[in-house]
Amino acid sequence: MHILVSGAGVAGLSLGRVLGMRGHRVTIVERADRLRGNGSPIDVRGDAIQVAGKMGILPAVRDARIRMTEQVHFVDENGTAIGRLPSDIGDSSDDIEIAREDLSRILADALPDIVDLRLSESVNSIAEHHDQVDVVFASGTSESFDLVLGADGMHSAVRRLVFGPEQDWIRHLGLYVAIIDMPREAEAEAERINPMYSYPGHLAGIARFKDKAIGLLMFASDPLDYDYRDIEAQKRILFDRFAGCRSWKVQTILDAVRADPNIYFDSVSQIHMPTWHRGRVALVGDAAHCASPLAGRGTSLALTGAQFLAEELERGDGDHVLAFPRYEDRQRPYAAFAQGTVEGGGALLVPPTQEAIVARNKLLQPVTAGQ
Ligand SMILES: Cc1cc2nc3c(=O)[nH]c(=O)nc-3n(C[C@H](O)[C@H](O)[C@H](O)COP(=O)(O)OP(=O)(O)OC[C@H]3O[C@@H](n4cnc5c(N)ncnc54)[C@H](O)[C@@H]3O)c2cc1C
Structure with missing residues (x-):
């Protein structure tokens, strides 16, 4: 079959890998002009580890493994550690943590030759006819496919075009999150621990992995x-929300926001849909069922979803009418x-009040010398 995949995130690249391995001609279109590797490290966990094995990428994923979350310390406004996350949060044998850029590179390197990856391209319209789907792209070209798979993230264009507007499916969890690349000075600062600072309705943090440091900003908001898609608008929101805070390193992180041309910024939201397929179109990954960064499982879901869909197409001998509901089940x-x-x-x-911060801090484990 000739299959169009919209989006080259973890879900889209995984689809390219598993469908290409089975001999399908896959075209992946990615709106950005490059594979987007920024953001915080991600987790391959649970059954997704086995799936990575089936996909043939597990050795490379293990080689690129990093460990960072066990070192998270909450700090006060002067940077003094007040407690750390219990060590059972964030890391386990069931969980391989990896930089987003590394997983993206591993998946892209594993794309079979039969897969055509087109950057700076996206879908403008989708019309299904009896046995094909006609697609018009933003570049003005049009093409027909046997199947179209939307792997274009929480703000999926395929979902909007085929299933209706985003507001019908999105559930906002009351927070926004930004991840920012930090300059090298901050790296040294965060060398031993990943500090996090809370004040009512806000969280700021610096985390270090590999030879990089990233800043984290979260705030509560309707x-x-x-x-x-407007990075300058995203930055203005962050400056506005954190402007008044002179404590800890908040202003240093805001300086990094200013300097980073590719911050990651989004609402912390989930996507809930009664079905992920219609006719010859199906959704995979965040486009179908975003669980939000709080779940720490979006990448694993993208891997299992891609694998199940490819296996069910194979089992159904290419019949999407059989395969799509089985994938979904x-x-x-x-x-x-x-x-x-x-x-x-x-x-x-992100506790909403000072009282809630004090209550949260009681749950932290004490920091002792050498930790
Ligand atoms: C740049 C970036 C940084 C992220 N950082 C974090 C993070 O720090 N923490 C976290 O928990 N989660 C983060 N996420 C989300 C996380 O990657 C996903 O939850 C998870 O990996 C599932 O991936 P996905 O492929 O379904 O969606 P995504 O990772 O969102 O990938 C979707 C891809 O589709 C592309 N795309 C979007 N619209 C279109 C369109 N109309 N046409 C073509 N392509 C399109 C996007 O550019 C992106 O490459 C980030 C996502 C991105 C894109």
Whole structure:
């Protein structure tokens, strides 16, 4: 079959790998002009580790493994550690942590030759006819495919074009998050620990992995009205929200926001849909069932979803009418579990009041010398 995949994130690249391995001609279109590797490290966990094995990328994923979250310390406004996350949060034998850029590179390197990856391209319209889907691209070209797969993230264009507007499916969890590349000075600062600082409704942090440092900013807010593709608008929101804070390293992180042309900024939200397929179109990864960064399972869901879909197409001999519901049956329990894990997570990271911060801090473990 000739299959179009919209989006070259973890879900889209995984689809390219598993469908290409099975001999399908795959075209992947990615709106950005490069593979987007920024953001915080991500986790391959649970059954997704086995899936990475089936995909043939597990040795490379293990080689690129990093460990960082076990070193998270909460600090006060002067940077003095007040407690650390219990060591059972964030790392386990069931969890391989890896930089987003490394997983992206491993998946891109593993794309079979039969896969055509087109950057700076996206889908403008989708029209299904009896046995094909006609697609018009932003570049003005048009092409027909046997199947179209939307792997274009929480703000999926395929979902909007085929299933209806985003507001019908999105559930805002009351927070926004930004990840920023930090300059080298901050790296040294964060060398031994990853410090996090809370004040009511806000969280700021610096984390170090490999030879990099990233800044983290989170704040509590109702849904904001802005163009989610406009980086300058995203930056203005961050400057506005954190402007008054002179404590700890908040202004240093804001300086990094100013300097970083590619910050990651989005609402902490989930996507809930009654079905992920319609006709010859199906959704995979965040486009179908974003669980939010709080779940720490979006990457694993993208891997299992891609694998299940490819296996079911194979089992159904290419019949999407059989394959899509079977894919959905297998993937739903994983998505529902991941979405359910976020309960209370936001309030723990970003307590809304000073009293709630004090209560949260009581749950932290004391920091002793050498930790
Ligand atoms: C730059 C970036 C940074 C991220 N950082 C974090 C983070 O720090 N923490 C975290 O928990 N999660 C982060 N995420 C989300 C995380 O990657 C996903 O939850 C998870 O990996 C599932 O991946 P996905 O492929 O389904 O979606 P995504 O990773 O969102 O990938 C979707 C891809 O589709 C592309 N795309 C979007 N719209 C279109 C379109 N119309 N046409 C073509 N392509 C399109 C996007 O550019 C992107 O490459 C980030 C996502 C991105 C894109």
